[in-house]
Amino acid sequence: MSIDVLMPALSPTMEEGTLAKWHVKKGDQVKSGDVIAEIETDKATMEVEAVDEGTVEDILVPEGTEGVKVNAPIARLSGEDSGSAPPPPKADPAKAEAPTAEAPKPAPEPAPQPAEAKAAPTPAPAKATDGGRVFASPLARRIAEQKGIDLSGVTGSGPHGRIVKADVETAKPGQARGPAPGQPQPAPAQAPAAPRQVQSLEQQGIAAGSYDLIPLDGMRKTVARRMTESFRDVPHFPLTIDLEIDNLLAARSKINGILGNDARVSVNDMVIKAVAVALKRVPEANASYTPEGIAMHHHADISMAVAVPGGLITPIIFQAETKGLAQIAKEAKDLAERARSKKLKPEEFQGGTFSVSNLGMFGIKNFASIINEPQGAILSVGVGEKRPVVRGDQLAIATVMSVTLTCDHRVVDGAVGARFLSAFRALIEDPITMIV
């Protein structure tokens, strides 16, 4: 019996991914637990383990194929039960036409467009993402081409979701699948960002050949889409305060003196800890807006923005309010490293209740981040630098760090944000209170 190995879903929302690498080849023996392939999504690379034993009968999706649909067969194993599955008789032209009961089908050549060929049949509307097969009538395809409509963004009204003439006639050029109106929290599906720009660069006076075009990868598309949706759909506002961090730096020195070089704590780690504790003190700031109501999160799961080649990713320190600084520092370091090498597991970057983004190391004084939906707020941390401060009527010098809280006004009002920042200030300026 042959067993199809299916494209795994690395996360509940994953629709497709790239088959990055095969660790096995045709004819290899595999047993349960063997790593057979690496799958890449826009955010992570995952290893696929064999769940069955057998011989790799065929690789159905070649290495490097993008847009492989979840559940599409990617390889075929011939199982142990070889008695009922004799290998197909070879090279006997006389018998070639005799149907062999239960014999595996002749191994198909790897299709040039496996994602298309192997797309799992689904009765759902033809909302295919990149690389998936779009069911559309010939005329609909022609009109879409003429109007510059991306069919993957059109919902088909025909039988089995087939896109017909009427669907493309009502579609607008450049239209892609966007959130339905009134749907404030679009599913984090890996849909392409709406290509709002209809005119080509050429049409806008930038000569062809005067630039290199880097294709949009999954991460770039996701960043583009999520940030566009958030900035457009979330009513957001910034609140900025300056913090004196000399006490914090002194505390950090002491702590690092104790922990030693292997486990040094950064300012950012202390910011994460302070944010987590502040969120426990002002729980209204640890909340998400949903159409059904305000979700008050039980824990402060802090997403920390990590710049990675080609984009950024936000791995999470879960339940940061329960963790000591040393633990946070250790986790943060590990997560950041694995983020840069694309080894994060989906559950390590999906979720989070509050984000921290720190550009202090680049000398940025102050900035306001875009909300990371569905979180209610994000804290942008600037550089800590010596600045003149006024004490009483005296001018003095202190190490000052500006932070800006961007709030989703649907869930975090101005006063809530201010209370959170006040609690945060107390913790940062008097770090010993963090351990209370």
Add this chain to the structure above:
Amino acid sequence: MDFDVIIIGSGPGGYVTAIRAAQLGLKTAIVERELLGGICLNWGCIPTKALLRSGDIYEQLGHLGDYGLSAENPGYDFTKVIARSRKVASQLNSGVAFLMKKHKIEVIEGTAKLEKGSPAPKVVVALKAGGSRTVQAKHVILATGARARTFPETGLVPDGDRVWTYREALVPKTAPKRLIVIGSGAIGIEFASFYRALGSEVTVIEMLPRILPVEDEEVSKAAHKAFEKRGIKFRVPASVKTLTKSKTGVAVEIEVGGKAETLEGDVAIVAVGIVGNVEDLGLEALGVKVERTHVVTDSHGATGVAGLYAIGDVAGPPWLAHKASHEGVHCIEQIAGQNPPNINAPIPGCTYSNPQVASVGLTEAQAKEQGLEPKVGRFPFRVNGKAIAMGETEGFVKTVFDGKTGALIGAHMIGAEVTEMIQGFALAMTLEATEVELQATVFPHPTLSEAMHEASLDAYGKVLHI
């Protein structure tokens, strides 16, 4: 509640709807005042095809020499020709009765009238067997069909003797020696073709500038020529002033090209259009909207009166059996919550004369009227191998594509067996094919259908065999 659905009329609209209703698990009844199968099976599509077959074969006998064949004294027995046609109709009529029984559809024989009711109008049936029966269903579908239009003021009223409609024309005792056909739509042309094949002197009068006026102009022109070649005479465009009857025949006064003319014949067939059967159904009292003898409905057949629907001829043109069946199935599936696919399927039309005429979609002129820039292809049967082998080289295939999108928007054919081929173009249009798919489709050789392929190629300058 007696039934889930009651269908009034058992023509190709009604009985097909009833079968589909039963398949969907609905308790169904159908009311028929005359014969199961309606006009189509009993007095229309089917018996005329039987007659035309006799006519075609008889006409072929006149050309036996072309095929190297001979026969002595070919002739016909008109009574037997008619009897065969009736037998065919009767066989299909029993077929419908069987289908009703098989699907456990109750057939109520009688004439229905609607009265106010809830959730749908009540159906009061004056039973054929006497008495009356009132039945209530959740849904009532009108499928009462249509009948020949008549003009009493000019004498265009059938009398069963000298003036016929399709109905009398199907069962005469003898073939008229001189026949005048008023109206050159499909019905008029088919009778003209049949009686001409049997040797009648036939004159067809058409009020509009060309015969088969709904067809593409080129097809009308070719048909005119082909029929003239067979000896049919035309008066086009001509208006009928009066029709007067005598004991031995009819005299039809017409005006053609501004001049008056009187045509004399033994019999006149009135085929000047169709009116919906909307009378005596109680529609007015229910507030059903009727316009120009047809019930007004939405795209699912709903009339606006709760629980009342209308499909087929009574719901408006085109008056075609297949359109009625199509609407009926859609209507009942919608009622049953099946969400039938909303496909904009074009309705083909066929005329079973000799030569045959078939078309679907827009004519070239209609395409231009709609502001489209049609790309037109043509291919004559005279250079088609199979047509030459068959000795059927008359006619052509014409395709009309939207020049902008390449969509096939119309197809028009005249020639042998074209009524069997038009579905290919209908399928292409339903699937929204463009010239690319039609040109890429492999047509078997040798067939008449290769002309369809060539006409699709020709529209884009790629025709091969010319």
